[in-house]
Amino acid sequence: MFERLISLIGKDKFNKLQKVNVLIIGVGGVGGYALEALIRSGITNITIIDGDKIEESNLNRQIISSTSNIGESKVEIAKKRSLEINPNINIEAKSIFITKDNFKTIFDKKYDYVIDACDDMDIKYLLIKNSNKYKLVSSMGTANKFDPSKFQITTIDKTSNDPIARILRKRVKDDHIRNKFKVVSSTETPHQKGVLGTNSYIPGIAGLLCASYVVNDILKK
Numbered sequence: 001m002f003e004r005l006i007s008l009i010g011k012d013k014f015n016k017l018q019k020v021n022v023l024i025i026g027v028g029g030v031g032g033y034a035l036e037a038l039i040r041s042g043i044t045n046i047t048i049i050d051g052d053k054i055e056e057s058n059l060n061r062q063i064i065s066s067t068s069n070i071g072e073s074k075v076e077i078a079k080k081r082s083l084e085i086n087p088n089i090n091i092e093a094k095s096i097f098i099t100k101d102n103f104k105t106i107f108d109k110k111y112d113y114v115i116d117a118c119d120d121m122d123i124k125y126l127l128i129k130n131s132n133k134y135k136l137v138s139s140m141g142t143a144n145k146f147d148p149s150k151f152q153i154t155t156i157d158k159t160s161n162d163p164i165a166r167i168l169r170k171r172v173k174d175d176h177i178r179n180k181f182k183v184v185s186s187t188e189t190p191h192q193k194g195v196l197g198t199n200s201y202i203p204g205i206a207g208l209l210c211a212s213y214v215v216n217d218i219l220k221k
Helices: 003-009 011-017 029-040 056-060 074-085 121-129 163-174 202-220
Strands: 021-025 045-049 090-094 113-116 135-139 151-154 182-186
Touching: 003 011, 011 202, 021 029, 029 045, 029 074, 029 202, 045 074, 074 090, 113 121, 113 202, 121 135, 121 163, 135 202, 151 202, 182 202
Parallel strands: 021 045, 021 113, 045 090, 113 135, 135 182
Antiparallel strands: 151 182
16 A cells, blocks of 8 residues: 555655654544554554544544544544554554643653644643653644644744744743754734634644654654
8 A cells, every 4th residue: 555655765764664653642633634644654653642532513624523423532433544544553542631640651651753732731741841752743723723834843942923832932941941842833823812713724734744744754864
């Protein structure tokens, strides 16, 4: 199934993709697209974590959602979809929420890359704080954005017009955290305030950029 990819990057680099271990936290709008892209890019070893169930409101933007699986575990649906794409992957699904209490237990296992697609600010900060132990790419805000061309892979100090990045940027600065990590963020001014609206493709753009960072970083080595 990977003939086209191998013809693009070569067998040796393709083999590198199959050796890394990736953790995705959150498999909703952003994380679901990131997972899809990684599976179709030859990533073999993946752990997905999300304690949520699929809701009707997810249908407009989450690739794993459909009217037939409302109420079901997001990670179980995401795992099933991933195995239907590539039955040979090693995917572990954990239907839990990461908390301060179980954070260390989650990271008893070593991950080469972590994609942060969750919406818990404290967990995002913990992931940043511990990002000297893995390569992190963290999705910032996607709500109330509409222009896909404004999204970029950058560092948190270079973000603008992103309410989530603004909060995390201050915490990182106040705590003098020097860890190197990447974020996916939009420079577009949010369209509304006080209301969280999302269209179909913006979370997907963020997720695909997260996945592209992982794949391209592996291939550069």
